[in-house]
Amino acid sequence: MTELAVEATGLTKYFEAFQAVDHVTLKVPAGSIYGVLGPNGAGKTTSLRMTLGIIDPDEGTSRLLGGHKPQAVRHRIGYLPEERGLYPGMKAREAIAFMGALRGLDWSEGRRRAATFMTELGLERVIDEKIRKMSKGMAQMVQLIGSIVHAPDLIVLDEPFSGLDPVNQERLEMLVRRERDRGATILFSTHVMAHAERLCDRLAIIARSQRRFEGTVDEARALLPMQVRYTPREQGEAVAALLPAGAEHKGEAWHFAIEENDVEPLLARITASGHGVAGLSIARPALHDAFVHIVRQVDAGFDATPQADAVEEAAA
Ligand SMILES: Nc1ncnc2c1ncn2[C@@H]1O[C@H](COP(=O)(O)OP(=O)(O)OP(=O)(O)O)[C@@H](O)[C@H]1O
Numbered sequence: 001m002t003e004l005a006v007e008a009t010g011l012t013k014y015f016e017a018f019q020a021v022d023h024v025t026l027k028v029p030a031g032s033i034y035g036v037l038g039p040n041g042a043g044k045t046t047s048l049r050m051t052l053g054i055i056d057p058d059e060g061t062s063r064l065l066g067g068h069k070p071q072a073v074r075h076r077i078g079y080l081p082e083e084r085g086l087y088p089g090m091k092a093r094e095a096i097a098f099m100g101a102l103r104g105l106d107w108s109e110g111r112r113r114a115a116t117f118m119t120e121l122g123l124e125r126v127i128d129e130k131i132r133k134m135s136k137g138m139a140q141m142v143q144l145i146g147s148i149v150h151a152p153d154l155i156v157l158d159e160p161f162s163g164l165d166p167v168n169q170e171r172l173e174m175l176v177r178r179e180r181d182r183g184a185t186i187l188f189s190t191h192v193m194a195h196a197e198r199l200c201d202r203l204a205i206i207a208r209s210q211r212r213f214e215g216t217v218d219e220a221r222a223l224l225p226m227q228v229r230y231t232p233r234e235q236g237e238a239v240a241a242l243l244p245a246g247a248e249h250k251g252e253a254w255h256f257a258i259e260e261n262d263v264e265p266l267l268a269r270i271t272a273s274g275h276g277v278a279g280l281s282i283a284r285p286a287l288h289d290a291f292v293h294i295v296r297q298v299d300a301g302f303d304a305t306p307q308a309d310a311v312e313e314a315a316a
């Protein structure tokens with residue numbers, strides 16, 4: 001069995017009568033990049049906080065890095081919280097060294113690593129700039145570096161990409177991969193599917209307080225049928241008879257969804273028909289589509305359940 005860096009089981013949290021997290025389990029294989037995805041208010045941050053022992057769950061347990069209680073391994077963990085904040089009067093280099101020192105890193109080593117990280121990430125001009133003079137995105141990059149400067153074994157990042165420009169987003173992706181290659185495990189939350197799609201070995205989708213999906217990016221994408229766009233060489237209404245019900249004619253092309261197993265029979269029908277192929281694309285839906293599909297399904301079920309409304313009213 002794969003070793004788990006995070007084994008959080010059945011995490012549950014109530015805020016007054018509102019159940020913010022409902023028996024969420026997160027099992028993150030050591031050395032992997034793991035995404036927690038979900039809409040606003042789904043319970044991602046609360047789940048991460050319980051996983052790290054920052055808040056106590058009402059039910060459930062969290063064990064990290066080989067079965068330890070979170071507090072017992074805090075020096076081996078790096079955490080970027082959702083609420084950002086550094087001391088505005090500190091210079092970037094000191095702020096990073098300070099965060100490292102809180103997790104047991106030698107001060108001068110922290111200063112040295114701070115300069116290396118900042119240079120690698122294109123921030124060398126502001127190494128000795130005070131935090132208060134930095135832009136929001138720059139300060140966030142500094143805080144990110146501060147959260148990993150002590151070379152933690154487990155890195156937990158709550159929405160690390162939000163607020164960063166595309167260049168810094170790319171640098172952060174690079175940094176996440178490099179930390180993984182160093183042997184660290186990375187657990188991060190995001191709403192941005194593109195990052196999750198590129199980075200995650202596995203992911204969980206949380207919606208309305210519960211985990212609704214767990215698996216690889218490909219497994220998530222395979223929840224939905226393939227998307228086909230077909231342009232016949234010979235147009236004509238007879239084309240529709242070759243295609244699944246519900247195929248839509250847009251301009252020259254037909255758009256429809258099809259299960260993977262039906263692709264080859266479809267190609268055979270088209271070939272035999274003599275309508276020919278002027279254009280054909282068959283694509284797996286993106287993670288974005290799978291995410292929207294799952295969240296909509298959950299919302300639809302929720303809206304139809306009278307008890308769910310009662311919970312919402314109680315929470316309001
Ligand atoms: N301290 C708190 N007191 C009361 N309610 C809370 C508290 N923290 C979170 N909640 C509620 O719990 C639910 C889950 O919040 P959480 O912050 O975990 O969501 P999230 O998935 O991280 O959302 P976002 O994508 O917006 O960051 C929300 O409805 C939120 O209003």
Ligand SMILES: [Mg+2]
Pocket residue numbers: 044045046082158
């Ligand atoms: Mg959050």
